[in-house]
Amino acid sequence: VNANPIAVFDSGLGGLSVVRRLRELLPGESIVYFGDTARVPYGSKTRRTVANFSLELSRFLLQFNPKLIVAACNTSSALAMDVLKRELSVPVIGVVTPAAAAAVRAASEAAPGRIAILGTEATIASDAYPAAIHALAPQLEVVPVACPLLVPLVEEGRAADDLIVRLAVEDYLAPLRKRPASVAVLACTHYPLLRESFARFLGPDVDIVDSGRETSVEVARFLEAERILSPAAQAGSMRCFVSDNPARFRRVGSRFLCEEISDVALVSAEEYITGPLVERDAS
Amino acid sequence: VNANPIAVFDSGLGGLSVVRRLRELLPGESIVYFGDTARVPYGSKTRRTVANFSLELSRFLLQFNPKLIVAACNTSSALAMDVLKRELSVPVIGVVTPAAAAAVRAASEAAPGRIAILGTEATIASDAYPAAIHALAPQLEVVPVACPLLVPLVEEGRAADDLIVRLAVEDYLAPLRKRPASVAVLACTHYPLLRESFARFLGPDVDIVDSGRETSVEVARFLEAERILSPAAQAGSMRCFVSDNPARFRRVGSRFLCEEISDVALVSAEEYITGPLVERDAS
Numbered sequence: 001v002n003a004n005p006i007a008v009f010d011s012g013l014g015g016l017s018v019v020r021r022l023r024e025l026l027p028g029e030s031i032v033y034f035g036d037t038a039r040v041p042y043g044s045k046t047r048r049t050v051a052n053f054s055l056e057l058s059r060f061l062l063q064f065n066p067k068l069i070v071a072a073c074n075t076s077s078a079l080a081m082d083v084l085k086r087e088l089s090v091p092v093i094g095v096v097t098p099a100a101a102a103a104v105r106a107a108s109e110a111a112p113g114r115i116a117i118l119g120t121e122a123t124i125a126s127d128a129y130p131a132a133i134h135a136l137a138p139q140l141e142v143v144p145v146a147c148p149l150l151v152p153l154v155e156e157g158r159a160a161d162d163l164i165v166r167l168a169v170e171d172y173l174a175p176l177r178k179r180p181a182s183v184a185v186l187a188c189t190h191y192p193l194l195r196e197s198f199a200r201f202l203g204p205d206v207d208i209v210d211s212g213r214e215t216s217v218e219v220a221r222f223l224e225a226e227r228i229l230s231p232a233a234q235a236g237s238m239r240c241f242v243s244d245n246p247a248r249f250r251r252v253g254s255r256f257l258c259e260e261i262s263d264v265a266l267v268s269a270e271e272y273i274t275g276p277l278v279e280r281d282a283s
Numbered sequence: 284v285n286a287n288p289i290a291v292f293d294s295g296l297g298g299l300s301v302v303r304r305l306r307e308l309l310p311g312e313s314i315v316y317f318g319d320t321a322r323v324p325y326g327s328k329t330r331r332t333v334a335n336f337s338l339e340l341s342r343f344l345l346q347f348n349p350k351l352i353v354a355a356c357n358t359s360s361a362l363a364m365d366v367l368k369r370e371l372s373v374p375v376i377g378v379v380t381p382a383a384a385a386a387v388r389a390a391s392e393a394a395p396g397r398i399a400i401l402g403t404e405a406t407i408a409s410d411a412y413p414a415a416i417h418a419l420a421p422q423l424e425v426v427p428v429a430c431p432l433l434v435p436l437v438e439e440g441r442a443a444d445d446l447i448v449r450l451a452v453e454d455y456l457a458p459l460r461k462r463p464a465s466v467a468v469l470a471c472t473h474y475p476l477l478r479e480s481f482a483r484f485l486g487p488d489v490d491i492v493d494s495g496r497e498t499s500v501e502v503a504r505f506l507e508a509e510r511i512l513s514p515a516a517q518a519g520s521m522r523c524f525v526s527d528n529p530a531r532f533r534r535v536g537s538r539f540l541c542e543e544i545s546d547v548a549l550v551s552a553e554e555y556i557t558g559p560l561v562e563r564d565a566s
Contacts, residue, residue, distance in 0.1 A: 022494045038332050044438070049321050050525040051550065100388065149447070152435045155327070158556060164432070164454065167447050244332040 003134070004230035005030040005236075006067035006219065008126050009089075011056035012040030013249050014151070015072030016093065016188030017255035018212035019162070019238070023259075024072070024266065025216045026223070028232035031194060031239070032064045035154070038243035041151060042075040043188070049079040052075035058088055058273040066090060067228050070219060074187050076161025078128035091222065096187075098218035099211035103183045106207040107140050110182035114141040115129050118172070119187035129187055144180055145263075147172040151190045155252060160196035169197045176202070185209045193255065240264045243272065288313040288501065290373075295323030297434070297472030298355030301328050301495035302521070305353070306542075308416035308499045309506070311515035312477035313521070315347045317550070318536075323524035325358040325492065326403025326471070327341040330336060333405065334363040341371055343524070349373055350511050352504060357470050357494060358403055361411035362363040374505065379470075380492035381501035383415035386466045388451075389490040390423050393465035401481070402470035403456070404429050407562035412470060426462055430455040434473045438535060444477035452480045453541035459485070468492045475539065523547040526555065 006022065008015055012035050021213055034057045036042075042050045054076040060071050069083060069089040071077045077094030084092045103115045117129040124146040130230055133142055158165050176184075184206055192210050199208060223229045230236060238261075242249045246264040248253045253261050286419050290304065292296055295318050302314055317340045319325075325333045337359040341352050351374040354360045354367060360377030367375045388396045407429040407497040416425055432451045442511050459467075467489055469475055482491060506512045513519060521544075523531045529547040536544050 032440070038328060040327075044323075044528070045321060045530065046528045149435055149440050152432055153404050156431050164447055167450065171447065245327070245329045248327065271558075273552075 002019050002032070002067055003066050003230055004067045005032045005068060006068060007032050007034070007061035008070045008072050009034045009054065009061060009076070010036070010072040010189065011042040011053075011075060011089060013253040016253045017192045018072040018215055020257050021212045022212070022219060023236070024237070025104050025180070026229070026232070026235060027237050028230040028247065030230070030236040032061060032240070033240045034061055034068065035240065035242045035249060036247055037043045037245050041120070042073060042099070042273055043122050043148065045122060047079045048060055048124070050075055051083040053194055054080040054084060055087055056274055058084060058092070058271050059274060062088070068219070068222065070215065071095065072189055072212070072215070074189060075122045078119075078123040078126040085093065087191065093215060093218055093222065095211040095215045096128050096132055097190075098210055099185050099187060100129055101136060102209045102214040103185050104136045104140065105182060106209060107183045108137060110207065112180065112182055113139065113212040114179065114181045115144060116143045116176055116181035116184040117187050118145050118147055118184060118196045120151065120167065120193060121148050121257055129185065143175060143181055145172055145175065147188075150194060151188065154190040154193045157252070157255070160194055160200070165194060165197055169194065169201050173198070173201050181206060183207045183209060185211065187211055189256070238263065243267055243269070267276035285350055286313070286513055287313045287350045287352060289353060290315050291355050292317045292337065292344060292359070293319070293322050293355040293472065294336075294358060294463060296536040296539055300472045300475045301353065301355040301498055301529045301538045301556060303540050304495045304499035304512040305502060306521070308503050309512070309515070309519070311519050312453070313519040315344060315349065316406055316521070316523045317344055318523065318532060320528050320532055324403070324454070325356060326405050326431065326434060328405060330362045330409070333358055334366040337363040337367060338370055339368060339555050339557055341375070341434050341540070342557060343516055343550065345371070345373065350454035351376060351502070353498065354378065355472055355495070355498070357472060358405045359402040361406045361409040367382040376498065376501055377507065378494040378498045379411050379415055380502050381497040382468050382470060382492055384419060384469045385492045385497040386530065386550040387416055387419045387423065387466045389492065390466045391420060395424070395463065395492070396422065396467055397462065399426045399428055399459055399464035400470050401430055401467060401474060403434065404431050405486060412459045412468065424530070426458060426464055428455055428458065430471075434471065435478060437473040440535070440538075443477055443483070448477060448480055450485050451476065456481075456484050464489060466490045466492060468494065470494055472539070521546065524550045526550055526552070
């Protein structure tokens with residue numbers, strides 16, 4: 001038993017869809033969340049910048065003595081996990097490995113053994129998902145699909161039945177008409193809010209893997225193995241920190257968390273900007 | 284005559300559409316540009332954050348001894364002009380005042396005397412355009428229209444004939460069906476690339492004001508009045524700096540500049556991040 005919190009960071013508010021799953025599965029755990037709303041989004045940025053930003057967020061969170069840090073942002077998980085694991089003194093769990101493992105399990109039982117990865121520009125360009133999948137199952141085929149518009153569409157409050165959302169999903173997923181997948185990974189924390197759109201396009205036979213849900217299962221497994229679970233009897237607390245715009249975070253974020261967000265504090269630049277940790281040539 | 288450059292900053296690459304107009308009108312001027320591609324976009328962020336970021340970019344540009352600084356970003360111009368003018372020792376020209384003045388001139392000759400402002404979430408929320416317009420012509424009606432999706436649509440390379448672009452434009456501009464405007468201001472540096480889309484929706488009787496074009500006219504007027512124009516006989520140079528991803532800047536940016544971009548340098552965080560200059564309560 002360990003009453004320290006689980007620390008979660010994200011480029012902005014999308015990681016709240018991961019927190020939602022954590023709170024469902026591990027109601028006794030306290031959560032401390034840091035969303036980098038001053039520099040969001042990460043999905044169009046380089047490995048070096050994403051790694052530096054992710055480290056700054058993580059170091060800020062260390063002051064809360066977390067049990068572990070969850071990199072809820074798919075882009076951070078895809079581009080910065082090696083740096084985070086090397087630089088941080090606490091365990092770090094990203095969303096890519098658990099989601100890739102779940103996709104492999106689902107695809108291994110299906111035909112065709114083909115997995116679609118739906119993500120941001122940077123996540124797709126990183127090839128992190130194909131690498132994680134092929135490390136487990138080299139024979140599976142991976143179809144990477146960058147869907148840059150879907151994050152702003154979700155942030156704007158558009159839902160699965162919106163015409164523009166439907167057209168964008170059809171447009172991005174068109175390659176899957178010729179090469180149908182049996183599994184689709186929602187490799188961005190914003191996409192669970194469009195799950196219905198994807199399901200409608202993909203049809204009932206395609207397994208949809210939610211990276212947030214799989215990550216919460218992985219976190220539970222880790223806490224149990226380490227015997228540091230908090231008892232579920234007493235409800236865990238939740239504190240949020242943002243680098244900008246707490247009002248917008250509260251308003252838009254509650255759709256991701258599926259509950260009201262009360263405790264949000266603004267963090268000033270001098271409290272989390274430590275300067276570059278990853279040098280230019282590491283990019 | 285003054286051979287020092289014109290400094291231009293922007294949240295990312297959109298400001299290149301302003302530079303395009305500057306280079307057309309003032310081919311003898313050298314330009315030094317700083318795009319904050321590590322923290323782009325500004326359009327969903329608060330006044331305090333946008334002011335701090337804009338000041339950091341401006342201070343970096345001061346090392347080139349510019350004749351003046353152009354805040355090419357509409358969001359910066361709408362949220363940070365007072366801070367920039369107060370803190371910087373060189374003249375600063377933003378895009379809001381010139382565009383508002385042009386809109387007033389056009390609307391004063393038309394009926395109805397109604398001006399639509401098309402911009403980002405933050406530009407629209409700031410009310411900077413209505414304030415600038417009403418300072419000149421209190422009787423004119425202003426219809427503010429936030430169009431958050433249009434920036435990512437343009438960045439993705441979608442053009443005026445794209446179905447999603449057309450639907451988004453129709454969706455955002457729907458309020459103008461009931462309250463038709465005689466002038467529409469493209470109050471975001473990305474929007475000139477969708478000019479044709481707007482024109483198609485608005486029809487031939489609506490004057491479209493391009494904030495970049497009006498700003499370049501204002502810059503020319505200022506340089507002439509101060510007698511610091513560079514002779515047009517010799518072509519001015521152009522250097523670009525970005526806080527992230529020079530490759531993407533070169534690729535996507537050339538569509539905004541309408542010429543190839545050769546000279547782009549990456550600036551590290553320690554070279555431009557000076558920490559917060561505007562305190563929390565100034566927000």
